[in-house]
Amino acid sequence: MNFRFTLILNVTLLVIAGVTVPDTPLITKALEFAREHLSDFTYNHVIRSWLYGEFLCSQLPEFQHRDVELHAITAILHDMGWATSGNLVSTDKRFEIDGAEATRKFLMREGKKHDWGKHRLQLA
Secondary structure (H helix, E strand, C coil), rough: CCCCCCCCCEEEEECCCCCCEECCCHHHHHHHHHHHCCCCHHHHHHHHHHHHHHHHHHHHHHHHHHHHHHHHHHHHHCCHHHHCCCEEEECCCCCCHHHHHHHHHHHHHHCCCCCCCHHHHHHH
């Protein structure tokens, strides 16, 4: 199986709970967005998911050249369909769809347009 990822160069790194993670302005915004809209339980879950995913990928050679910002943001926002704020959850769609829509809208609003083309946005 072939994987195709883009490595973001010159990314500041941060260590959380012993796991080295990328630290970009957009990741910070994703963390703030998740914190604003998710319960404590769900927020803690997505942070653990992000850290666990980063740790696993750091151990697997085939994932060394992935898009670390994309990985971080999608892990952090993967459960936005469980938002407690009320304005991200629909009455007629599954939570996975609501979460994907919330992530797409977040990236279109907060991401730099030239960094989030159609393909990268689709991956999210």
